[in-house]
Amino acid sequence: MKRHGTQNLKMIGVRDLRDINQTIFLHLVRDRQPISRADIVKATGLQPGTVSAIVNRLIKEKLIYEGIEGPSSGGRRPKYLHVNAESAYVLAIDLGVKESIYAVSDFNGRILTQKSVLTEGDPEKFLRSLSREIHALVRTQYPRARVEAVGVSVPGLVDRAAGTLIVSPNLGWRAVPVRALLEEELELPVYVENDANAAAFAELWYGPLDEVSARTLLCVLVVEGLGTGLIINGELHVGTSIGLGGFGHMSMDPKGMTCSCGRRGCWETFASDRATLDRYRRLSKSKTRVRAVTELIALAGQGDAAALETIKVTARYLGEGIASLAHGLSPEVVVIGGEITGAWPIIGPIIEGCIKSNYIVPPISFKVRPSSVLRPSLFGAIPIALQHCFGGGRDKQTNHVKVPQSFLNSGSRTPARFS
């Protein structure tokens, strides 16, 4: 126990101030590019001189560059600024239960290349061969690129500090030193995060946050299992360094089915993709094996009553779980990710109705919507890697960049749904 004599209080200096502002600044440019210095002045309230100074610094560091001039609006024409997409590349890996996806992203967080492989075999062997494949791809397709970091999203319990996967019931893995393995093969800094947390992070970067200044965002990721990630004050909430998959194992019914975690009636046993497919199997008695929720949605679209009913029930369970959590967290936005969101026209109204009837005061103060990206856990791995580059507001303990809360108030010009 470090008592006296040790420095346990951190004051901030002008240097921290600069770093923080520079981070906000970079995010602003990234979010609204192309943007002129004058726009930045308006958006930040900074003085023109300060803006010029910071811009020049960032240009010197090659993080942004000056593009063409924009149209005049009654005066001198503005010079557009862009973040230098080539200044750094990152790798994103999304380890899924059936298939894993990896992607190369530029500094803007846009995916350049994306490939998927089947997740199979011994974890260590799989990760090694996967990273060799990635390494080869980078060497051939992006020989001159400056790849800076790797973000990995994993469906399970991770030790964020050590970069290991402690256990993943759905993946069937246990004690896998993900970071060590990948860093050895790729020779890049690796950041490991829970998939639901990554999904929440994705919403923070790619989501259309113009409608609401989200201080609190809850992300429910429905895949093989069910996890939740929490954004609080524009920051990914990670409690201890051990990152569990959120409220998926919240008990909803003491007499419910046994969960992969050993308890009974976890939310996951009601609303995860596996639970949904199991329910369909029991309900339909058809011989055709439905392997994915997308197939189920297709069936429902073709008039399969059992499929439709199955989806509706899942929606109800999702709504009930969200209602429970909303009481405790008072989020402004609840985002749902996963294949099930493909049936949003069906499930959306049900979820909202379910929340409405369960909510303590009828005018619901939050919004529920599907995720902005199709595979949130993959897209979330990108900013997780990018935070390595966006130096400055870096938290040593959590290894996550803090996007300042105020930043979220900015109107995002990102398209509604990425591919």
Added chain:
Amino acid sequence: MKRHGTQNLKMIGVRDLRDINQTIFLHLVRDRQPISRADIVKATGLQPGTVSAIVNRLIKEKLIYEGIEGPSSGGRRPKYLHVNAESAYVLAIDLGVKESIYAVSDFNGRILTQKSVLTEGDPEKFLRSLSREIHALVRTQYPRARVEAVGVSVPGLVDRAAGTLIVSPNLGWRAVPVRALLEEELELPVYVENDANAAAFAELWYGPLDEVSARTLLCVLVVEGLGTGLIINGELHVGTSIGLGGFGHMSMDPKGMTCSCGRRGCWETFASDRATLDRYRRLSKSKTRVRAVTELIALAGQGDAAALETIKVTARYLGEGIASLAHGLSPEVVVIGGEITGAWPIIGPIIEGCIKSNYIVPPISFKVRPSSVLRPSLFGAIPIALQHCFGGGRDKQTNHVKVPQSFLNSGSRTPARFS
């Protein structure tokens, strides 16, 4: 008010920097007084010169003062610094279902006077007569005191921005403009907060946090109802401006009893004081009416088997709920407040055991303990009022001071349990 186009991004300037550091500084002195400048140098890592400068500033503002000299440790003797307890007083009001307590506190957060009254009658009339009583007390007992603010903790749903109580099922109140009423009578700024959130805030100020650098703290307040408050990164988490009472209305059993909120099987229907007393009534069939959990604990101590069993069952429900939440929040500390904690020797082991058997990975990464103060919702109202004085790191939206996360790493010298 110059509405500059869209200034929605807030950069920080040197002024903010100073305010933030000064707030940290004040908290440090408050927490470890008496403390010398040299101690502060060691604790903060600041330069001696800087420390002297800030100390002088604070002395000039009468927020702290220089006391006697301390013992030498081989050199010049240090001059002790204290926060000026008389520099400002605040009022704290805890509206309870049966009785309400109000208190006068000094700048150190120590209660000088404390009185309790029965909560009865029409809300508006009650609040008016209560505030007149408080006003009289302040005028007679503290005629010269500089009373700065009022903190109110309410067992119900509050609109933090408006300072109103939207609804409190347990109190039977609805749409009470608490702030407006009190500000009119007391002529002081009034801050209204949910009782469970206040309790969490109390733990932040009075709790012995030296053992753990709490980034996330969950406070479960068990009173007539059951609420939770959440501290994240040293900050009270308030989602939207509407503050619900936390996870008390998390559904645990779809076939459970009907709750005051209208739903079924809320956590509150299992583990709140009312639920506990109801359960005892059903179990014991004795004619003696037990009105408070303290009485129940006394009975258990006298060998009443039914009382003991009742308490044990409540403990189990508490443990189960905490286990559910812990998976989602990964807290470092879970604090339980309320009369039930009087039976900690009984309930503590049960709760821990219950969590252990329900937790996904056996080595529990958090600690469960009773609250540091006897009536956490009252004690929480004090810092809620004090944040009005601790200028600087004040958040306009939530009206709560942000105790910087780093501050929490400091060793607290506060006694373990306040009276």
Added chain:
DNA sequence: AATCTTTGTCATCACCCTTAACTAAGTAGT
């Protein structure tokens, strides 16, 4: 007494944002 250690002050510095005057380059009215 001489020397060392601890505590605290002072003047000076580097750095960040602010202020305000300035240049640059366009539009609109006459």
Added chain:
DNA sequence: ACTACTTAGTTAAGGGTGATGACAAAGATT
């Protein structure tokens, strides 16, 4: 074409922050 005005961006001086290092004060150690 000329003037007046608007918008965009630069530059230099200035205020305020914590950092730095020399120094003074006061007691302990030898």
